[in-house]
Amino acid sequence: MIQKSERIWLDGDFVNWDDANIHILTHTLHYGLGVFEGVRCYLCDDGSSAVFRLKEHVDRLFDSAHIAEINIPFSKEQITSAILDTLKVNKQKEGYIRPLVFIGDGVMGVHPHDNPVRVAIITWPWGAYLGAEGLTNGIRVKVSSFTRHHINVMMTKAKICGNYVNSILAKKEVTREGYDEAVLLDPEGYVCEATGENIFIVKDGGLKTPPPTSILPGITRDAVITLAKDMGIMVVEERFSRDELYISDEAFFTGTAAEITPIREVDNRTIGEGRPGPITQKIQRAFFDVVRGKDERYKHWLTYL
Ligand SMILES: Cc1ncc(COP(=O)(O)O)c(C=O)c1O
Structure with missing residues (x-):
């Protein structure tokens, strides 16, 4: 099981881990059109913490959204700050970061039309993925x-x-x-x-x-x-x-x-x-x-x- 952190960044605000819930008609849940990233933060030998290639990950998130024709309702600078803030709020010196851009509920059917584009940033401790x-x-x-x-x-x-x-x-x-x-x-x-x-x-x-x-x-x-x-x-x-x-x-x-x-x-x-x-x-x-x-x-x- 995933090790819970305290807070999740959802659409611009922090919510408690257990309250980061979405409606069952969330479009991405039904049809799979959403984009995400996987980023890591490492504890350095001098006790500081650093995110590896954060700019490249944020750029790729926006490139993915562009390819998928999803308009992220935040700027790259806002997402970058939100990633760093989420790590800080969770007092996480090392771990995995999952920015997720998804399409919320509204209309159903394959075309998402004007359903809201939503963004979550989740961080949690994660060791070696393949062991x-x-x-x-x-x-x-x-x-x-x-x-x-x-x-x-x-x-x-x-x-x-x-x-x-x-x-x-x-x-x-x-x-x-x-x-x-x-x-x-x-x-x-x-x-x-x-x-x-x-x-x-x-x-x-x-x-x-x-x-x-x-x-x-x-x-x-x-x-x-x-x-x-x-x-x-x-x-x-x-x-x-x-x-x-x-x-x-x-x-x-x-x-x-x-x-x-x-x-x-x-x-x-x-x-x-x-x-x-x-x-x-x-x-x-x-x-x-x-x-x-x-x-x-x-x-x-x-x-x-
Ligand atoms: C399909 C696929 N290929 C390659 C990679 C490796 O990419 P990165 O080194 O940016 O994590 C990933 C992980 O993001 C992936 O999901």
Whole structure:
């Protein structure tokens, strides 16, 4: 169960966690058109707290809304302040932040017409999404029988609520069989992403990740590309097949929730040595140093509370 915080920001005001309720005719609940973000705040070694890449997350929230033709009734500055205020009100030094833009009740039917656009910001403590053990030792994944979205079926660059039905189907399918996470292929059969993560492989010392066509352009993915290049590791954004994934030297997922999670097995084939490889570990270490404010070079990615 989720660990409750005290207050939730709802449409501009703070309400108690248990009072953040909505009407059953809330449009998004029926048809899935809403947009959201997942953001993390980290406790730094000096005792301060910082939100990782807050600007990029707020920008993506507004981009998602633009794609979905939803007019957010607050400015980017207001949402940014509300995120920081929610963390402060909840005295939360570290955890997850979920801004959610949804369409309220009014008319029913697919077209939401002038139903009100509502915004909630929820924060709560959330540890390693794919398990602390997985972060350290790597996880076992399986290619799902469900295909990721075609770019003209769903808008993949938007974090739209309804997009995640596809993720849920894949996640349920593979976790039922004992795997930790699903890899989804795009409609042409190339490796695309996971249910809530982007994917990287390592081969001959270089990184490869699918290009930002049918994936959600992850903010962690972008950070990893920058960190790797700054470390002198070559990165290519290029499509690859599932058998290329099988014979990779190392593989890992990136995501706000999953952070940098190594992959040790795909479809029952061991990846590399079956444990996090040296490049994955190097990138993971660099990432955690950055988010915890230990690396001066990337302090511009942090917004301190
Ligand atoms: C489908 C999908 N792909 C990739 C990601 C990773 O994106 P980010 O690193 O911005 O969290 C997420 C999570 O937001 C996601 O839901």
